[in-house]
Amino acid sequence: MFWVRVDNRLIHGQVVEAWVPHIGARSIVVANDDLAQDELQQEIMALAIPRAVDSIFLSIDQLVRDPRMTGASREATLLLFSSCLDVRRAYEKGLPLDILNVGNLHYANGKRQLSPSVSLGPDDESCLRFLMSKGVELDFRCVPNDPVHVRFA
Secondary structure: OEEEEEEOOOOOHHHHHHHHHHHOOOEEEEEOHHHHOOHHHHHHHHOOOOOOOEEEEEOHHHHHHOHHHOHHHHOOEEEEEOOHHHHHHHHHOOOOOOEEEEEEEOOOOOOEEEEOOEEEOHHHHHHHHHHHHOOOEEEOOOOOOOOOOOOOO
């Protein structure tokens, strides 16, 4: 399975303990411009990932050019973004996307809380509306066994 998730925490316990086994991930790809340039942060995040799972840290531009992001190469891959805007940038640059798991976006002033783990600001809402208009299905779940109860319109 190829699973795309937006979670401002990127790699953490829910991802490693719930999503990796759920999709049978053999690799985690983190698409984040800042993290792609920060080897120390990459090493720290990679410590949380089981040894049997590869970790790859790419900028958005590197991601859309990476051959692992097409066809069968994407199988057993968990692709993580820290923001809706990064997902949209990747999509607009050619990343194929059918479903986006919106897992965690922290609350801040000016954001609308949709669930305990998802709060959306105007930029997030605009981005998600754009993706929906392109046929991308939105899946609002923190962990795989959460019911899909959030409706975004």
